[in-house]
Amino acid sequence: MVEETGDGAQVGGYKTIVFVICSVAALGGLLFGLDQGFIANSLETLTEHYDLTVQDKESYSAILATGGIFGALLSGVFARLLGRKKSLLLAGFIFTAASLYSALLPNLFILSACRFALGFGVGMASFVVPLYLSETAPAAIRGSMGTLFQLMITIGIFLISVTNVFIARAFVDPATALPLMFLTITLFAALMFGGGFILPESPRWLMLKGRKEKTIEVLRKTLNTQEEIDTEIREIEEALHGPQGVGFGIVFRGYFFKVLLVGVLLQMFQQLVGINVMIYYAPTIFGYAGMKGIIAMMTVPTVNMLCTIPAIFLVEKWGRKKLLYVGAVAMFVTMVAAGLAFQAIGTGADAAIIGNAPKTILLLAVIVYIFGFAVSWGPVVWLVCSEIFPLEGREVGMTITTMVNWTFAGLVMANALTFMETFGNASIFFLFSGFCIVAILFVNRLVPETRGITLEEMEFNLKDGARLRDLGKQR
Numbered sequence: 261m262v263e264e265t266g267d268g269a270q271v272g273g274y275k276t277i278v279f280v281i282c283s284v285a286a287l288g289g290l291l292f293g294l295d296q297g298f299i300a301n302s303l304e305t306l307t308e309h310y311d312l313t314v315q316d317k318e319s320y321s322a323i324l325a326t327g328g329i330f331g332a333l334l335s336g337v338f339a340r341l342l343g344r345k346k347s348l349l350l351a352g353f354i355f356t357a358a359s360l361y362s363a364l365l366p367n368l369f370i371l372s373a374c375r376f377a378l379g380f381g382v383g384m385a386s387f388v389v390p391l392y393l394s395e396t397a398p399a400a401i402r403g404s405m406g407t408l409f410q411l412m413i414t415i416g417i418f419l420i421s422v423t424n425v426f427i428a429r430a431f432v433d434p435a436t437a438l439p440l441m442f443l444t445i446t447l448f449a450a451l452m453f454g455g456g457f458i459l460p461e462s463p464r465w466l467m468l469k470g471r472k473e474k475t476i477e478v479l480r481k482t483l484n485t486q487e488e489i490d491t492e493i494r495e496i497e498e499a500l501h502g503p504q505g506v507g508f509g510i511v512f513r514g515y516f517f518k519v520l521l522v523g524v525l526l527q528m529f530q531q532l533v534g535i536n537v538m539i540y541y542a543p544t545i546f547g548y549a550g551m552k553g554i555i556a557m558m559t560v561p562t563v564n565m566l567c568t569i570p571a572i573f574l575v576e577k578w579g580r581k582k583l584l585y586v587g588a589v590a591m592f593v594t595m596v597a598a599g600l601a602f603q604a605i606g607t608g609a610d611a612a613i614i615g616n617a618p619k620t621i622l623l624l625a626v627i628v629y630i631f632g633f634a635v636s637w638g639p640v641v642w643l644v645c646s647e648i649f650p651l652e653g654r655e656v657g658m659t660i661t662t663m664v665n666w667t668f669a670g671l672v673m674a675n676a677l678t679f680m681e682t683f684g685n686a687s688i689f690f691l692f693s694g695f696c697i698v699a700i701l702f703v704n705r706l707v708p709e710t711r712g713i714t715l716e717e718m719e720f721n722l723k724d725g726a727r728l729r730d731l732g733k734q735r
Contacts, residue, residue, distance in 0.1 A: 293416020309434035325670030327379020336659035352453030410639030534692035587636025599689035
């Protein structure tokens with residue numbers, strides 16, 4: 261029998277309010293997904309209206325990542341000073357305002373500045389949402405709740421892809437279609453911004469600021485028994501006995517540098533396995549293979565969304581590390597298959613003479629690749645990075661690792677089409693497959709399993725000198 265300390269129904273032993281709070285917070289991932297998915301099915305319309313070159317397309321796509329780097333850089337400061345909740349609200353406001361101004365179709369320079377601002381807001385969200393979820397959700401379902409962030413990203417990609425396809429077909433004139441595309445983003449962003457007002461503050465941030473009574477009030481909403489509340493408070497207080505407010509100087513402490521290395525490499529490999537090439541340029545890549553229409557436009561966002569759902573359950577059943585293995589192997593095999601398909605097609609081949617076999621192989625490879633990423637490296641990387649850092653340096657660790665993600669995302673987006681143009685369409689898929697192999701070796705040697713352990717227990721293991729891959733073992 262589960263004892264209750266507050267009002268509200270329960271689902272699977274946890275109060276319904278826990279799932280409501282985590283779902284609303286994860287809407288910040290919607291910001292991420294909306295703009296990731298925006299480019300793929302609006303690039304042709306943007307090109308027609310602004311007369312973009314290949315380099316213009318890459319620059320406009322990649323400037324989101326530049327904004328994301330700066331957003332992530334300052335997010336640690338915002339999250340520490342303002343709190344997790346207000347930082348989420350600020351991200352939602354920036355995103356709403358920038359997308360609304362983009363709908364006015366200013367010149368390309370101003371439009372790019374708006375995209376930079378969108379990136380800034382998304383960079384903040386990509387930092388604060390995993391942090392908030394990891395600090396608010398109970399340990400036993402922290403993984404499932406954390407994967408909601410990635411699920412919301414994929415839902416955002418899917419929603420904006422569907423609406424952009426519909427708008428582009430219903431309104432042929434780019435001057436009409438583009439404002440509607442940007443206003444669609446504005447609507448979704450405004451929903452996230454409004455929903456953020458109902459969230460409580462993170463209990464760990466409240467304790468960090470010495471607001472114990474408010475912390476207990478929040479925990480009464482999310483935990484079932486007084487014993488659970490007392491245990492949570494005790495562990496947070498024990499973790500807070502260490503030095504606080506050390507800033508970026510904590511990077512030079514041995515125990516922190518170890519987990520920072522894990523977080524940096526996780527975020528780096530998440531991008532180097534090629535996901536953003538698929539998200540941003542899938543219609544273009546399918547076009548190189550003579551594949552047009554709804555399949556080229558909607559295969560990636562649809563599969564990405566549907567295949568992220570199993571991760572919510574598997575991340576607690578299988579654990580983080582096993583999912584990373586499965587995903588990396590699936591992506592390696594499918595990237596090799598896609599490269600071989602493009603070798604059979606050849607660079608610059610006439611679409612009319614391309615056979616069905618390489619097209620089918622390419623389509624199946626992309627579908628399985630997206631499945632492999634969606635159940636593993638998509639949600640798990642953000643989740644593990646939100647779990648492994650000690651409380652006094654959590655903002656610093658999340659800041660640096662999120663910046664690394666956006667840096668490598670920008671590098672991939674800014675160079676992918678030119679790389680394919682220079683070295684052949686197959687080359688980039690073989691490159692990504694090589695990174696998948698290195699990622700598998702990295703996971704084996706350094707990544708800990710963090711399932712089912714509290715953040716404080718992991719922190720104690722880290723400071724006691726445990727090996728990186730043993731951080732998640734119960735004391």
